[in-house]
Amino acid sequence: MDSERLVELLEQVRRQKITVAQAVARLHHLPFEDLGFAKVDHHRALRQGFPEVILGQGKEAGDIAAIVRAMRRRELNILITRLDREKIAQLRKLHTGLKFHRAARAATWVRKPVKIIGKGTVLVVSAGTSDIPVAEEAVLTATMMGNRVEKLFDVGVAGIHRLLQNRPRLVDAAVLIVAAGMEGALPSVVAGLIDKPVIAVPTSVGYGASFHGISALLGMLNSCAAGVTVVNIDNGFGAGFAASLINRV
16 A cells, blocks of 8 residues: 555545445555565555555565555555575466566556656666675665666776766766675776765675675775765665655755
């Protein structure tokens, strides 16, 4: 249930197209539906403007499928993150209509077309091609939340001319998400060139002393460029969500 569907429901009651009892029945599963192993938050779209997102990591395919069924009954758009190939194969057998996004390691089900509500463009930047899966998670999240999204990949500091050649795209964006592993320097460089919010995403890409993204995380937290906000390691979803909230203001 989101604000648009709630208004439609109240209008139907006002016009006496449905009874009060019928309207109450439709609201029966608010604020959540207890599936036994999970409590699906059908109220979240009304509170936050986007339905609950299903984290596929750590869940059995059957449990994911049950949550999907509950959300489909409420006609909510669905985003499932962190799916590996095995779970994708299992979900293909359990559900029809799911669209799988291999690069983002995610799946979606769209009941109603996504409306553009963001006021500007969200630009998702990756330092290297190994950072693309995390960047694509951010792209998909921001897109599902109603934003115009553009990509600028493989423009890391090892070849800074690749970034500088695209400076007009950096300037034109309303919000930027920058994903980088290794030493995590790219967000600082980007933030030093523009006057827009930069959301930095450290990735777990790098050799031994990168410590699975901790080096990039610490580098981004210590950025000397103003306006850099940092999310957790590999958290493309969190970056996409935050960028969407900023882009609505």
